[in-house]
Amino acid sequence: MFADADRFSYIKKMLKSKRARLSIGVILSLVVLFLLTYGYVSQPSIGRVTSNGYGARAKNLFDFTPVKVADKFISFTYPKSLYKVANNPQYPPQVDEFNYAYRDSQTWDLSISTVLVNYPISSNSGYRLRINDPSTYAEVTKTINNQPVYIFTDTTAPGFSKVAFLVNGQLQASVALTGDDFGVETNLQKTFDQVLNSWHWQVN
Numbered sequence: 001m002f003a004d005a006d007r008f009s010y011i012k013k014m015l016k017s018k019r020a021r022l023s024i025g026v027i028l029s030l031v032v033l034f035l036l037t038y039g040y041v042s043q044p045s046i047g048r049v050t051s052n053g054y055g056a057r058a059k060n061l062f063d064f065t066p067v068k069v070a071d072k073f074i075s076f077t078y079p080k081s082l083y084k085v086a087n088n089p090q091y092p093p094q095v096d097e098f099n100y101a102y103r104d105s106q107t108w109d110l111s112i113s114t115v116l117v118n119y120p121i122s123s124n125s126g127y128r129l130r131i132n133d134p135s136t137y138a139e140v141t142k143t144i145n146n147q148p149v150y151i152f153t154d155t156t157a158p159g160f161s162k163v164a165f166l167v168n169g170q171l172q173a174s175v176a177l178t179g180d181d182f183g184v185e186t187n188l189q190k191t192f193d194q195v196l197n198s199w200h201w202q203v204n
Helices: 002-016 018-041 127-133 187-196
Strands: 066-070 073-081 084-085 093-101 108-118 137-144 147-156 159-166 170-180
Touching: 073 108, 073 147, 073 187, 108 187, 127 137, 127 147, 127 159, 159 187, 170 187
Parallel strands: none
Antiparallel strands: 066 073, 084 093, 093 108, 108 170, 137 147, 147 159, 159 170
8 A cells, every 4th residue: 555655656756857847748749740740741742733724743644635726817726734824915016926834843835926017937036036046046847737837946945945937928927835844855845746737827
């Protein structure tokens, strides 16, 4: 009986000691840290949006389903994974503009612009800049849907950077795509090709 009472008294003294309080505090801190860490890990990764067209969790989820765009000047399709970006203000001779992006580890930018002018493509400032600097811009001319397409690749860019120029009478269009996601150049090239291969002029 007395032995049990002495033991109980000794335990009480131990709990009141500074060392015991410190040990309990350390244990409680570790428990709280574990709970916070588990809760953080179990949450979705910030910046990896998986809905509303703002990128994909994995590169192999890129959706090439064509989305059609058309106005009275042009029509084309772009991959569904891209999302629309607000246009800049338009001033003559520009008659339309379309901007799209895709966010993954980096952001892709797809910009499409059409101008109505009375001069040949050789006088287009964007075309002339590139044709006069072959050390920076490598040019390839292709025939797509029975029309010539002038494609320039920026050989100094760290990632994918291409601009295509298309002409129909007084209408001139540029299709520019840039992206810094290394290892997914195939998706960037496929996106660029999809826009060009689906391109049609709505006027003759």
